[in-house]
Amino acid sequence: MSKKFANVKTNLPGPKAKEILDRRHNIVPGGVSYGVPTFVDTAKGALLKDVDGNQFIDFAGAIGVNNVGHSHDNVVSALQDQAEKYIHTGFNVMMYDPYIEFAEKLAELAPGSFDKKVMFLNSGAEANENAIKVARKYTERQAVVSFTGGFHGRTLMTMSMTAKVKPYKFEYGPFAPEVYHAPFPYNYRRPESMSEDAYADYLLKQVEDFFITEVDPSQVAAFIMEPVQGESGFIIPNKKFVQGVYELCKQHGILFIADEIQTGFGRTGKYFAMEHFGVEPDLVTVSKSMAAGLPISGVIGRQEVMDGTGAGELGGTYCGSPLGCRAGLAVLEVMEEENLNGRGAAIGQKVMEKFSTMYDRFDAIGDYRGLGAMCALEFVKDRSSKEPDKEMAPQVLKEARERGLIALKAGVYDNVVRLLMPLVITDEQLEEGLDILEEAIEAATASVKV
Template identity: 40%
Template sequence: MTETLATAPAAADAATLPQSRHLATAIPGPRSQALHAQRQAHVTDGFGVTLPVFIDRAGGGILQDVDGNRIIDFASGIAVTSIGASNRRVRERVAAQLERFTHTCFMVTEYESFTQVAKWLNEHTPGDFDKRTALFSTGAEAVENAVKIARSATGRDKVLVFDEAYHGRSLLTMAMTAKVNPYKLNFGPFPAEIVRTSSANPLRSPAAAQGPESVTAAALAGVEATLAEHGPGDFAAMVIEPIQGEGGFVVPAPGFLAGLRAIADRHGIVLVIDEIQAGMGRTGTLFASEHEGVAGDITLSAKALADGVPLSAVTGRTELMNAVHAGGLGGTYAGNPLACEAALAVFEAFEDGTLLENARAIEAAARAALAPLVQETGLVAEFRGRGAMLAVEFAEPGTLAPRADIAKEVSARCHAQGVLTLTCGTHGNIIRLLPPLVIGPELLADGLQVLRGAILAAAGPAAV
């Protein structure tokens, strides 16, 4: 049965902002251009930008810029504003907390919302075992603290990571991240205890021609070989994204995560599942690892956890989380009360199941519009993903040589027509789709048709 987008509780927040694409000027418009010139005069060039427009209002599936253009949001702030960039309950809870106090530092004096967020995560992250949670501010902090916890609990040093991984921009997480440019370029040297091994990419594995089972078997054999080479008893943790984000929205071949679970158990390695981008309903389940029936010893959350207010979490087995000495975890802003209230509003939004239904309906609509392009063009190598975490990969027919130029052109065509898309992938040859889970069906359909048209136009003679 075809799924349709339901009316989510958060959808009403968009009522004051028309949920339709509108071009008042060329994009970027004159006011955005003037503000961008100011940015260039005052902000480091080290910050990049996907689309140089300045946003004045946002809500539902629309970003409205200072020139009055209404842009369809297929980015959600890189999977952050999943329940909309101006959710009513988030505003209400944060505003009420602002009236009480903005900060005390949870390590100095306590407040209840921190505990409430931890309780919800303990109850909802995968794994039928007793859990504890620590809150931080950013995804990279969550990753680093997971490594600290695993090392403290095991007495080991090494961390196993994977091809096409992305885990953050701090020094340790840069070492864990696979992609060099822009994330690691010129920033070394990096910590030496990080070891990289094969992942199970169904499209690009050397075993792809033999089918998904062979891809999984080859990747798991590679993991075992890497551990044997470096000594499995020296590894504190293996860290894996259930769907790789910046690496290309790669859905691993079936059985890969379960195989990692078995390997980790066999060698006493802590399995850390990085749900920072894929979690919080993005893939049609609360956590993407649920699709594989696998629970990490530690699960990481961030991005959509507090709908744009900085908050991250490390949730794991009690015996691991409590292995760290008192004072060993923390941070001045960790679990800020404003962010905790925002997270509690996010949890409310998931209560009736509508958002998860919407994620699945978004996938169905996108598959109908975009999956046929694999056959209709010679340059779309694959359409893939789960829920509202979807990707179109461009490659040369036959060789699978990455075509970053096509992804760049498609994105530029979409931007000019008022649809915000992002690129990703180790070679920059992938368009990724991350619409808010509250986007309306008509707006989604409009954006998908613009994207489809942009792909056909960029493919040119390669279109069949």
């Protein structure tokens, strides 16, 4: 296959990257992992160039951070303008208008036909942590329910809500109390005798029984749910299950928190993935692509819920930095001007069409799935037994990056390749990247069999 964009000139790491990699191993702890053994030199749109001149098509997007692409001109211009005015004053000390403007726009875009208020923080984990604080304060209840397979962060509280042991929780306990995990639909692995709707009904009944066996609903402050589970391999629940959980929350006075940190800002073809499910979350947490790589996050919530906290109870030194707010405003402008929600839907359609041909070609693919441009392949040793193949996903990624494509691994069983390409990717770049992925699967299939 002739390549126009992907151009790996040397085996990774190249000489310059190897020198930096040696320094990296000497100074950075091993617990801080990396996927590609090289170092970026420049990045633009959906392309990355490393220090040795190798160019890659980016299907990872810094783990879903760059929906508007690397170094978008609008974002760069906004940051340059803001840096010349002031970099930081601390919103709790002297306020600034970009915080207010960004909050107003997010409140308008977020699902929910009710008045909202918005606060900004630094990271996705911090957003989830503060959403729980707000929910507990408002409800005067302590318990929190997340879902099996969910990922919500690496702080004590969010690690407690995360429902995968390795690598996130192993030997890091004890964890925060009053955190419970309810079942979540994994439709590919549901009993063969059940339809998706019957499976949803079965799990909803388990959630109701959960209120008998695990925690009384009168003690539950909130349920927190990813509309599409990210780290677990892009697990997409059906609408009936999401709406059923939402109705249970309303029935018992429990707040419903949508963790939109990976799913937001056009990734699924809408500003917020919960729009696909027809529910209005009481609280929404956002981060990642909201500011094109600047460290900022937020909690968007019902006005009365957000106002349940007192002065000084929420905040932090860098929360809602001026640079982050200006970058976020630029992101929203780009999304509207370039119709990135529509682009996300179109990319998803192209990817799923390609996945369909790959599925017919490679028996190692047990399932392919996606919502908008949030798409994944799940690898198995046998389609009948659905036994996870943990060797295939990392081998596919290795073969892909040697050909100039960067993608990510995920999955409860570490057997999923997920795609989070920037939504500004061109059709040519997308097609080349998908062709490289197909080549990588072919090579990995041969390698694993040997």
